[in-house]
Amino acid sequence: MLDQIMSSPNFEYLPRGMTAASMRQEVIAHNIANVNTPNYRKSNLNFEELLALEVYGVPSDGTLQMTRTHDKHLPMKPFGYHAEPVIAEDHTTIMRTDDNNVDIDIEMATMAKNQLYYNALATQLGHYVTNMRNVITSGQS
Numbered sequence: 110m111l112d113q114i115m116s117s118p119n120f121e122y123l124p125r126g127m128t129a130a131s132m133r134q135e136v137i138a139h140n141i142a143n144v145n146t147p148n149y150r151k152s153n154l155n156f157e158e159l160l161a162l163e164v165y166g167v168p169s170d171g172t173l174q175m176t177r178t179h180d181k182h183l184p185m186k187p188f189g190y191h192a193e194p195v196i197a198e199d200h201t202t203i204m205r206t207d208d209n210n211v212d213i214d215i216e217m218a219t220m221a222k223n224q225l226y227y228n229a230l231a232t233q234l235g236h237y238v239t240n241m242r243n244v245i246t247s248g249q250s
Contacts (some may be wrong), residue, residue: 117237119233119234120237121165122160123230123233123234124155126156126160126230127227127230127231128157129154129157129194130223131227132154133154133156133223134223136152136196137216137223138220140152140211141213141216141220144211144213145209146209147207147208148207148209149209149211150198150209150210151216151222153197154195154196155195155197156192156193156194156195159193159195163190163191163192163225205211206234
C-alpha cells in the first residue's frame with residue numbers, strides 16, 4: 110500500500126519539476142548578475158521538453174498522443190529514460206556591441222514565470238500529501 114502511494118506520478122514528477130525550477134532560478138540569477146559582463150552568453154535550463162519525452166516517449170509537438178488501451182499493447186515511452194535538467198548556453202542571439210546576450214527584461218519575466226511554476230508545483234504536491242494524510246487518518250478517532 111505504501112509503495113503505491115510513494116510510486117505515484119505525483120511523487121515522481123512534481124519533486125523533479127520543483128528541483129528543475131530551483132535550478133532555473135539559479136541560472137536566471139546568474140544571467141542577471143552578468144548582465145554587464147562583456148562576451149557573456151546567457152544560459153537556459155531545459156527540463157520540460159525532456160520530461161515530456163520521458164512521459165510520452167516522443168517529442169512533444171502539441172498533438173494528441175496515442176493511448177494504450179490494452180495490457181498487450183506496446184508501451185509508448187522508452188524504457189529506462191529518466192529526464193534530468195540540462196543547462197545550456199544560448200549562442201543564438203547577440204543583442205549588444207559587447208557580445209553579451211542577456212536581456213534584463215526577458216530574464217525578469219522568465220524569473221516571474223518560473224516562480225509561478227514552482228509555486229504551482231509546490232501547491233499540487235502539498236494538496237496530494239494532505240489528501241493522502243486525510244485518507245490515512247480518516248478511520249482513526
